[in-house]
Amino acid sequence: MARSFDVIAMGNAIVDVIAPVDDDFLLTHKIAKGMMTLIDEYRANHLYNAFSERREVAGGSAANTMAGLASLGARGFFVGKVKADRLGDSFADSLRDIGVRFTTAPAGDGPPTACSLIAVAPDGQRSMNTYLGAARELSPADIKAEDIAAADILYIEGYLWDALLAKAASRKAIAAAKESGTKVAFTLSDPFCVGRYREEFLELLGRDLDILFANEDEAKALFEAETFDEVLQHMERWGGIAALTRSEKGCVVVRGSEVHVIDAAPVAQVIDTTGAGDQFAAGFLYGLVRGKDLAVCGRLGVLAAGEIISHYGARPETSLEVLAAEADLL
Amino acid sequence: MARSFDVIAMGNAIVDVIAPVDDDFLLTHKIAKGMMTLIDEYRANHLYNAFSERREVAGGSAANTMAGLASLGARGFFVGKVKADRLGDSFADSLRDIGVRFTTAPAGDGPPTACSLIAVAPDGQRSMNTYLGAARELSPADIKAEDIAAADILYIEGYLWDALLAKAASRKAIAAAKESGTKVAFTLSDPFCVGRYREEFLELLGRDLDILFANEDEAKALFEAETFDEVLQHMERWGGIAALTRSEKGCVVVRGSEVHVIDAAPVAQVIDTTGAGDQFAAGFLYGLVRGKDLAVCGRLGVLAAGEIISHYGARPETSLEVLAAEADLL
Numbered sequence: 001m002a003r004s005f006d007v008i009a010m011g012n013a014i015v016d017v018i019a020p021v022d023d024d025f026l027l028t029h030k031i032a033k034g035m036m037t038l039i040d041e042y043r044a045n046h047l048y049n050a051f052s053e054r055r056e057v058a059g060g061s062a063a064n065t066m067a068g069l070a071s072l073g074a075r076g077f078f079v080g081k082v083k084a085d086r087l088g089d090s091f092a093d094s095l096r097d098i099g100v101r102f103t104t105a106p107a108g109d110g111p112p113t114a115c116s117l118i119a120v121a122p123d124g125q126r127s128m129n130t131y132l133g134a135a136r137e138l139s140p141a142d143i144k145a146e147d148i149a150a151a152d153i154l155y156i157e158g159y160l161w162d163a164l165l166a167k168a169a170s171r172k173a174i175a176a177a178k179e180s181g182t183k184v185a186f187t188l189s190d191p192f193c194v195g196r197y198r199e200e201f202l203e204l205l206g207r208d209l210d211i212l213f214a215n216e217d218e219a220k221a222l223f224e225a226e227t228f229d230e231v232l233q234h235m236e237r238w239g240g241i242a243a244l245t246r247s248e249k250g251c252v253v254v255r256g257s258e259v260h261v262i263d264a265a266p267v268a269q270v271i272d273t274t275g276a277g278d279q280f281a282a283g284f285l286y287g288l289v290r291g292k293d294l295a296v297c298g299r300l301g302v303l304a305a306g307e308i309i310s311h312y313g314a315r316p317e318t319s320l321e322v323l324a325a326e327a328d329l330l
Numbered sequence: 331m332a333r334s335f336d337v338i339a340m341g342n343a344i345v346d347v348i349a350p351v352d353d354d355f356l357l358t359h360k361i362a363k364g365m366m367t368l369i370d371e372y373r374a375n376h377l378y379n380a381f382s383e384r385r386e387v388a389g390g391s392a393a394n395t396m397a398g399l400a401s402l403g404a405r406g407f408f409v410g411k412v413k414a415d416r417l418g419d420s421f422a423d424s425l426r427d428i429g430v431r432f433t434t435a436p437a438g439d440g441p442p443t444a445c446s447l448i449a450v451a452p453d454g455q456r457s458m459n460t461y462l463g464a465a466r467e468l469s470p471a472d473i474k475a476e477d478i479a480a481a482d483i484l485y486i487e488g489y490l491w492d493a494l495l496a497k498a499a500s501r502k503a504i505a506a507a508k509e510s511g512t513k514v515a516f517t518l519s520d521p522f523c524v525g526r527y528r529e530e531f532l533e534l535l536g537r538d539l540d541i542l543f544a545n546e547d548e549a550k551a552l553f554e555a556e557t558f559d560e561v562l563q564h565m566e567r568w569g570g571i572a573a574l575t576r577s578e579k580g581c582v583v584v585r586g587s588e589v590h591v592i593d594a595a596p597v598a599q600v601i602d603t604t605g606a607g608d609q610f611a612a613g614f615l616y617g618l619v620r621g622k623d624l625a626v627c628g629r630l631g632v633l634a635a636g637e638i639i640s641h642y643g644a645r646p647e648t649s650l651e652v653l654a655a656e657a658d659l660l
Binding site: 228229259261 | 557558562566579588589592625628
């Protein structure tokens with residue numbers, strides 16, 4: 001039975017607030033340069049007001065992946081929680097504008113829409129200060145089994161484990177996916193996130209996941225492995241589809257004993273690596289839902305990642321569908 | 331039955347003659363910068379005399395691999411042809427000094443011992459002008475079945491295909507190896523070499539080889555593949571042990587569906603990449619004859635290659651056995 005959507009994704013619904021700053025600003029405001037730090041509402045307001053010049057863009061890891069999928073021409077559905085406030089409306093509009101279905105009811109009260117206050121230093125390094133706000137309130141009530149059943153793949157970001165309700169929502173979605181034969185894909189999101197939930201992620205892997213996305217650091221953290229090859233051997237034994245990204249080394253794709261080593265796409269100049277993993281996932285998932293073999297899925301992944309790192313911002317600026325067609329991958 | 335030797339290698343017996351030159355020298359003498367070029371005796375004499383300052387070191391790809399094996403404490407045997415002349419004596423002494431057995435009878439007449447006239451430019455690039463001389467005269471009569479049978483592995487360099495007699499000697503050695511249960515390992519040597527003998531190398535692979543060494547360019551040339559992943563898929567289907575080196579990307583080791591991705595060893599500063607492949611082969615072969623699993627063989631390979639590229643010259647300056655022990659690979 002053909003389903004109405006290619007991928008339904010669940011993630012933190014976050015608006016990025018981006019401002020150029022100097023190193024003094026980072027020191028004065030005690031911002032850890034180059035890191036993602038979770039902050040509270042008080043600090044979020046404080047930093048927001050301290051930013052003199054700011055630009056707002058819908059963000060969030062899984063939502064950015066859906067933007068990439070839309071750029072490839074796939075039919076996406078996003079599930080995540082905003083509040084009914086200005087940023088919440090802006091987030092919803094930004095998804096609907098690119099054709100991604102987004103129907104999660106905004107919260108009427110409680111904390112405001114999540115934002116990530118991103119300070120960009122003169123050297124291009126980005127320090128992300130993320131206030132989860134309403135995103136933490138995503139709950140099992142927001143999950144509709146018929147939405148999950150309407151997609152080929154359910155894609156979940158590991159960051160959701162940082163909120164108990166959102167985690168419960170993820171588990172409900174996974175159960176619905178198993179019921180309807182929807183494949184379950186998961187991204188480990190961040191090595192620190194893996195550190196916080198390692199045992200739970202391993203259990204998920206063994207019991208629930210069909211497809212795993214991880215960069216090298218995340219995968220090493222998951223298996224407490226010292227070398228990439230140890231990770232690879234774990235993944236071969238696991239038997240599901242693992243897409244392991246390695247920055248400038250490209251990616252390794254594994255399904256049981258089938259292994260592909262794919263080089264990174266050539267990029268004239270790396271401008272900003274933010275969101276490379278999210279776009280890799282978009283390209284790879286697109287290949288999967290279009291029935292491509294795993295080597296082509298990996299090449300679609302590195303193609304999308306290569307586009308995103310060649311400019312600022314975490315959403316594609318050039319149509320990924322056009323790029324993929326030019327690379328003869330469609 | 332325990333055999334007397336770990337590896338018996340066959341290759342061109344070449345003395346390297348190394349000289350610092352400036353770019354004008356390369357232009358005046360029409361030397362293709364950074365390349366290996368085969369030259370005749372006349373040109374060899376001419377360049378030898380034009381070198382104002384020169385240093386002589388025993389070289390040759392497989393002979394350098396045997397030097398690496400000796401540095402690891404393995405028992406090696408080298409088969410290759412020199413002439414009974416000054417360079418020939420120097421070559422033989424250099425192997426015997428490090429404990430590598432070398433009993434091939436030197437030619438009493440015919441062309442002189444092979445030499446590679448290596449012009450090192452101020453930027454460190456090496457241009458190799460190789461005169462094969464007596465090395466081309468290695469013949470089936472130099473191959474003794476009992477020597478082959480005395481080793482666990484027979485290792486042959488693809489460069490031998492450049493001389494009909496040496497190729498016939500290689501085929502005789504392979505037949506003896508199959509008779510005695512000695513494993514047959516082969517290195518593709520050079521992408522141009524693969525271009526010259528592609529069909530024959532493919533036939534060897536399918537019929538005679540247990541272990542293949544190739545760098546990425548050589549392996550792509552063998553399969554006329556555009557991407558490394560295509561090479562990998564060919565090797566998985568082949569089923570033997572393939573050790574595929576990828577310069578700064580490390581190596582990929584394959585045996586049927588078993589795949590290992592090994593990173594390059596960290597090197598403080600890359601000084602001279604000459605001979606990296608030869609030393610990789612030394613480390614890898616050492617692992618194999620000591621019964622290590624393939625991941626450890628690969629790590630021994632990149633360790634040995636990392637040593638060699640951190641200084642000038644194609645033979646180890648630090649004991650590889652000590653380095654391997656420090657890295658906990660023995």
